[in-house]
Amino acid sequence: MPTHSAPARRCADGGSVMTTRQGRPVVLLRPVPGTSPIHELWAGTKIIAVLSFSALMAFYPDWVPLALVMILIGIAIRMARIPRGVLPSVPTWLWLLLLLGCVTAAIGGGEPFVHLGSYEIALGGLLKFVRITVVAIVLLSLGMLVSWTTNIADIAPAVARLGRPFKFFRIPVDDWAVALALSLRAFPMLLDEFRLLYAARRLRPRPVLTSRRARRRRWVIEMVDLLAAGITVALRRADEMGDAITARGGTGLISAAPSGPRRADWVVLTICGLVCVVSVVLQVTVLAGTGI
Structure with missing residues (x-):
């Protein structure tokens, strides 16, 4: 997806045109158009895979598990046919922050050591x-892979199916699944609304303020107005969503849709389990003494 350029601004003398480039925004919670084997997987399978790999990274954040998981993610991205245009642009301040982190971390020292002459x-x-x-x-x-290949409407039934054993302990799994689904559905809408409000605010003529105190006061007033407008938009969206849910039969239908794994899901779960087991076995037995 090509980056969009801002409107050109012509100089007062009619000379050169100056344009400013805008980075690609973060596109989440919206599946990439098209279909693929990854798109057709059950949402519960993707949730289990993410939880499994997250637990693996939490207990064994080493190079061998990282390499195996990265290879698996690369294969999944290739199979899902994710275009490069959906990747967000990395801002400059983040690169500078990473560079600062590298420098400060390098000062900490520790093994391994590299000898360059007498240094x-x-x-x-x-x-x-x-x-x-x-x-x-x-x-x-x-x-991001789960976000780009999963329909939001499929998450609530999958969460309700995975949390079915917890109903024995009187845990309201269905209500939690509905709340999660509504939150995920409302997030992209609210994000678009806030972007629209911010763009409208930038189009407003800015008053000329000479003192620093007046500029701080103006900034506070604009933030309060923006937050008030955002709350109003959120309440309006919530009211519209509530009316739509009521017209379609209530919140019970959100988590009651038929959902379950198929043969391809069992294959994927087996592969994810094997990757986790192989990573743990290699890290504990073979590579424990090498320090890798």
Whole structure:
């Protein structure tokens, strides 16, 4: 997806045209158009896979489990035919923050050591920072992959099906599933509304303020107005969504849709389980003494 450029602004003398580039926004909770084997998987299968890999990264955030999970994610992205255009642009301040983290982590030192002539460089802190960053990227990739290949309407029935054993303990699983589904459905709408409000605010003529105190006061007033408008929009959207749900039979139908795994889901769950088991076995038995 190409980046969109802002409207051109011509100089007063009619000379050159200056344009500003805008980064690609984050597109989440909206499935990528089309179909693929990953799109057709049961939503519960994807939830189980994400929870399994998240637990694996929490207990064994090492290079071997990371490599296996990254290979599996790459294969899934390839099978899902995710276009590059859905990837958000990385802002400059984030690159600077990562660079600052690398520098400060490298100062911490630690094994392994690299000898360059008479100098000895400790790479332990830098490698730990890189590993933590890779873990964060892997977890974000898992969440984005599920978001780009799963319909929001399929999440509530899957959560209700997975949480069925907890009903024995009188836990309101269906209500939680409905609340989760409504939250996921409302998030993209509210995000678009806030973007629209922010764009409308930028189109308003800005008064000329000479003192710093007046500028701070104006900024506070604009933030209060923006928050009030956002709350009003959220309440209006909630009222419209409530009317739509009531007209379709109530919230009970959201989590009561038929949902369950199929043969392809069992294959995927088996592969995910094997990846987790192989990662743990390699890390505990083979690679425990090597420090990898």
